[in-house]
Amino acid sequence: MLSVQGALYKMEEKKFVNFKKEELGVREYIKRELGKGRISAVTIEYTPVGEKIIVATSRPGQVIGRKGEKINELTSVLKKRFKLDNPHIEIKEITVPLLDAQLVADDIALMLERKGSLKFKVIAYKQLQQIIKAKALGAEIVLSGKLPSDRARSWRFASGYLKKTGDPAKVVNRAQSQATTMLGVVGVKVSILPPDAHIHDQIIVDENLRSKIRVNITDMELKEQEKPEEKPKNKITKKKTSAKKKAEPKTKRPEQIRTEAEKEEKK
Template sequence: MIERQILSKKVKEFQVTEYIANVLDKPGYSHTEIQRTPVGEKVVIYTSKPGLIVGRKGSNIKELTEVLKSKFGMENPQIEVSEIENPNLNPHSIAKHIVHTFERFGPGRFKFLGYKMLQEIINAGAIGAEIVISGRGVPSKRSKTWRFTSGYLKKSGDISENYVLKGFAVAHLKSGSVGVKVFILTPDIKLPDNITFYNLTQEDKEIKVTGGETPKEEIDLIKKEKPKKKTVKKKVAKKKEEVPKAAELKNKKETKKNGNNKKDRIKAAK
């Protein structure tokens, strides 16, 4: 029962996002996220042009809230429009931009468009990026796949799965459907195999040569460690003292044995 409830919620979220993407299919639109709050469900729409999404006096938002209540059964949907700071580092907006240009002007100059968008991503400060355009009419009747890559991009591991941003969009043309995938590795991600070397300043070199003044904390630690060494020496001395005692005990035992043997001989002679 719980599994079915989870699946039904996910299906509902997917239907809502698809509906919003179809209704707000404009150049500035990027993607939609649904967040659950104690008050109700919060719908966040990401866009580079919030004015086009909101509409005149919030008309688009009002219409959308009414549809979400009536069609999808949301009790109290709260729609929030958040602006993307740098759209060139957002893979969803890049993919949407390529799709809109294909739908307006056709896929004839897809190579020029792919390299142009790739250069804009790298100029925005991305470590690496990749654009994949595949489908019919690019450029022949048969479906083909074209890749445009630049910079350093991880293809496997934790970084590629969790940190590389991914975007996808589809252009429906007369020749057929063309899919666009965009992968971006943003500059704020720290790679584990990236090693940085720092040049020592003159002050650091002087401290290394002279040794510098030892702080009070280090001096206190050295003083505390000294009596530990003395205790070790005492233990060793005790062990050395114990060795002759063991030898004396052995000699005493041997003398006792010899005395007993003599007594036995005397008794036997009698």
């Protein structure tokens, strides 16, 4: 019984692995056909009617084509090559492409391929400034490869606030891409913390609360101004007593008085 169960488990595992391989092949084919830098993500959902493929892009017009020519070609290829029953492609538009890590990584890779790897610092800093201008809380770009020397090394460009570990790190949007240059392949890693990310240690103060605090501060300042100024009290100065005390009159002893009286009697 154990051997039969083990064989069934291995068969199911192989089926699952092959199924995931086919999904990965579909995603890579769609990204390759529609072009680098246009597609952010491809998600596949299975429904009773057929396969629902959602393509997230910042350029929906170029992906759809004239009268949906490109989508029709894609659906026919997916049916024949990948043996999908009834694939249905939907387009999801990305309104702010600078906050999407995959689109930014692909753009950096394309610019490195066009302009060359010698201008990698200019490209990275320019993209970083644009991401921060798009109101991102933080961003990081890591380029690894032969930049600019023959030895491979990694360069890091960062700005703003970015979580690396813990639960808040799950909110960070991360992506990778590759650029094939004259010197070799350059890896691109991009991490972006979007402005609407919920961070546990972040404190948000409402405008109503701020206005109340301002009113209280102004009231306190007015009260302080209205208070009459207190005059300084006159200090009582003590007269300095002379260090030398007056000489007190010396009192004569009774023995001295007797001797003086005896002297007067003898005279």
